[in-house]
Each structure stands twice: as structure tokens, then as C-alpha cells.
Amino acid sequence: MRLTMIGAGYVGLVSGACFADFGHVVTCVDNNEDRIRSLGAGKMPIYEPGLDRIVASNVAEDRLRFTTDLAASVASADAVFIAVGTPSRRGDGHADLTYVHAAARLIAAALDGFTVIVTKSTVPVGTGDQIEAIIREERSDADFAVVSNPEFLREGAAIDDFKRPNRIVVGTTDPRGREVMQEVYRPLYLNQAPLLFTDRRTAELVKYAANAFLATKITFINEMADLCEKVGADVQDVARGIGLDNRIGPKFLHAGPGFGGSCFPKDTLALIRTAEEAGADLRIVSAVSDINESRKSRMADRVVDALGGSLEGRTIAVLGLTFKPNTDDMREAPSLSLIPPLQAAGASVRAYDPQGMEFARPLLPGVTLAKDAYDCATGADALVIVTEWESFRALDFARIKSVMKQPLLVDFRNIYPPSELHAHGFTYRSVGRPRLDRGEAVS
Known part of the structure; x- marks a missing residue:
């Protein structure tokens, strides 16, 4: 044809x-x-x-x-x-x-x-x-x-x-x-x-309904992650425990900094507006949109907390700028909500992304773009993983530790088991899992 x-x-x-x-x-x-x-x-x-x-x-x-x-x-x-x-x-x-x-x-x-x-x-x-x-x-x-x-x-x-x-x-x-x-x-x-x-109208709604549902799963597990941190549970095990139920399934149950990209944020908002015009009340979808925006804006607070409450004069290394791996798409990327508040709090930011730096450069003024993950970590007070690129999944932490000012990793994607970072002498902060400081025993 x-x-x-x-x-x-x-x-x-x-x-x-x-x-x-x-x-x-x-x-x-x-x-x-x-x-x-x-x-x-x-x-x-x-x-x-x-x-x-x-x-x-x-x-x-x-x-x-x-x-x-x-x-x-x-x-x-x-x-x-x-x-x-x-x-x-x-x-x-x-x-x-x-x-x-x-x-x-x-x-x-x-x-x-x-x-x-x-x-x-x-x-x-x-x-x-x-x-x-x-x-x-x-x-x-x-x-x-x-x-x-x-x-x-x-x-x-x-x-x-x-x-x-x-x-x-x-x-x-x-x-x-x-x-x-x-x-x-x-x-x-x-x-x-x-x-x-x-029919045509049903097909148009299927797309929005699918994206809103997936966005809801992400937001749900992120709220469970917040609860896990309060009560000392592990959100990854919670996700496995509920994901093994085939009525729920394991996909989109990964806690993190909130959803971004070209689809979920704009499609949930467009669906809400369509519902308002039609006289339908989409309270769940509205809550999902609001919670996600709030979550992205709070990510910088986690970095500030990990560094004792002040970023003045600190250097933060950020790994991953795109909204997800295997793309150069910066639309609604969590890094865009994370980095400006870090800068406003007095931090210098270095960043590296395997594909997204060309598009990130005009969106993140004042950020120093590094040639690789190790160059990015050099001289940093904290290393922050924002996007789970495969090349970030097996970092040489002995090398990372040797170039950082202090061994602190904030992992917004839960890539690493706490025991591995403990073995390398790092203070480790992740999402929905117990905190781990240097010298503490691993449970």
C-alpha cells in the first residue's frame, strides 16, 4: 500500500x-x-x-x-x-x-x-x-x-x-x-x-485511559515508597509482592522521582480537562497529576537532607538528564525539576548523560557537562543518579570514591543494593528503602 x-x-x-x-x-x-x-x-x-x-x-x-x-x-x-x-x-x-x-x-x-x-x-x-x-x-x-x-x-x-x-x-x-x-x-x-x-471516540479515549492508568501505577508505588521510608519497609519487596499478583502485574511499579516525558504529564492533564468539559469528575487522575508534580519538586530536598541541610559551596554530580534511558528526550524530565533548585540553594552542578546533553544544554544553564560518569563525579560532594541508563548500572565505585570529595550516593532509581555501597564505604540514599550511612550494619 x-x-x-x-x-x-x-x-x-x-x-x-x-x-x-x-x-x-x-x-x-x-x-x-x-x-x-x-x-x-x-x-x-x-x-x-x-x-x-x-x-x-x-x-x-x-x-x-x-x-x-x-x-x-x-x-x-x-x-x-x-x-x-x-x-x-x-x-x-x-x-x-x-x-x-x-x-x-x-x-x-x-x-x-x-x-x-x-x-x-x-x-x-x-x-x-x-x-x-x-x-x-x-x-x-x-x-x-x-x-x-x-x-x-x-x-x-x-x-x-x-x-x-x-x-x-x-x-x-x-x-x-x-x-x-x-x-x-x-x-x-x-x-x-x-x-x-x-468506534472512533472510544479509540481516542483508549490512548488517554491507558496512559492515565500507567501514570497511576507509578504514582501509587511512589506513595508506597514514602510510607516504606516512614515505617522501615523496602518498597522494592513491596512491589515484587504485589506485582506477582497477575491482576496487578510487575510493570510500572518502580519507585523513583516521578513520571516525565512527552506523554504521561500532558496526557493526564488533557484527560482531566476533557472530563471537566464533559461534566465528569476524574478525582483519581487529578490526584495523580498533582502528586507527581509535587514529588518532582521535592527531589532536591532529599539531596539537601543527605548533605546535612546545606548546599552552599557544594558540588553535586548528576548522572542522567533525559526522562528515561535509551532516548534523548528532555520533555518533562525529572532532572529539570531537580537541578535548578540545587543551583538556587548554592550548589554547583556537574552532569552527564549518554545521549541527552545536546538537548539539555539550553535547558540547564550553568550546569557543567562532563565527558563520562567518572569525570562527572570528580570533586563532587554527592553523586545523584536520576536516569537509569545501563552504563550507570555497574559503576566502578572504588574509582568513583577516589575522585569524590566524600562518598555519598543518592540513587533515585534504586539501581544498587545497599550492601554493595556499604562494602565500598558509601553513605547511600535511595527511594523507599532504609537509609544507609557509612559504618552502619547492613540488615
């Missing part, structure tokens, strides 16, 4: 490359000329493991193309996917649909024959109706169907998620639209990926 992907950002580029890898002929359209030139030259605008190889191989096979010419790409397509940004709207937290509506108008002008228009962007309930109304207003003669097909891609594992999905949700009641979408995803038949057809 001939597919057009409008938007060559994270969702559009990954989806387009994977569709091409299935054998479809895909054109990715973007109005950012620099991005299109870079993609044509084989340079990826984002870091996603394996993406560069898939793009290169499909470009070589002429199944994947990049262009700024939307009209020609839409006119020749069987299905057109809208994969543009839907950031939080300033002032009220609603999803900003400016780019979605603009894409709909451009698509309308270029339609030629029956075309399925697929919303891949995360959009509030009713957006498909708006897209349909815009196109009918622009082109009363157009023959088309508007379909919702939300994405469920985890940054850092997006290619595997796309090729081996646990479900594919398609929202349409149009028989021709359903037939086209079945053909689009037919290559996944052998993987036995469940293809769930619903």
Missing part, C-alpha cells in the same frame, strides 16, 4: 520506517526543511535504538521517502496518517490541536479518490469528528474516511513495540476504512497482534 505520514517527528518517523519495513511504500512529510534534508542524508533527528538502520535500509530499497511536498504525497496515498505534535495548550492544559487542524485543511485540498485519513497523534475525544468536519467544509466533494489509530510506543523500545504490539486499536465504523486498516496491518498477522476495532 501507499502510505503518507504527515509529521516526521518521533511517532511519524518510527511509524513510517516500520510500515516501510513491512513492505509498504511510505512517504514522510514535514514542513521542517532542515529535518527533511537531514533525514535524506541519513541523519536522525531523534535517538531511538535501531531506527537509523531501518531508515537506511528502506530508503535504499525505495520504500521510504522524505519530502516537504504534502499535496503530491497525499494525492497518491491509500491512507494518510496525521502524526503531528499535540502539546499542552498554554494556560489551560488542553491538548493544542493547531497542527492537527492545519494538517486536515492541507489534506483536504490534496485528496484525490477515496482515502483513509488516520489520526496517529494523541488527541482528545471528538477530534476525529473535528477533522471530518474540517475536510467536508474544505472539500464537499471529497471521498474519505477518518479513522483513529492511537500509538502505544515506548521511547527507547519503539521499534519492538511497533513490530510486536500487544494490541492495535482502530476506531472506525466505516466498512471501507476498516478494510484499508486491516490491509495496513496485515503484515502483523503472523505475530498474532490483536486488532481491536471500536
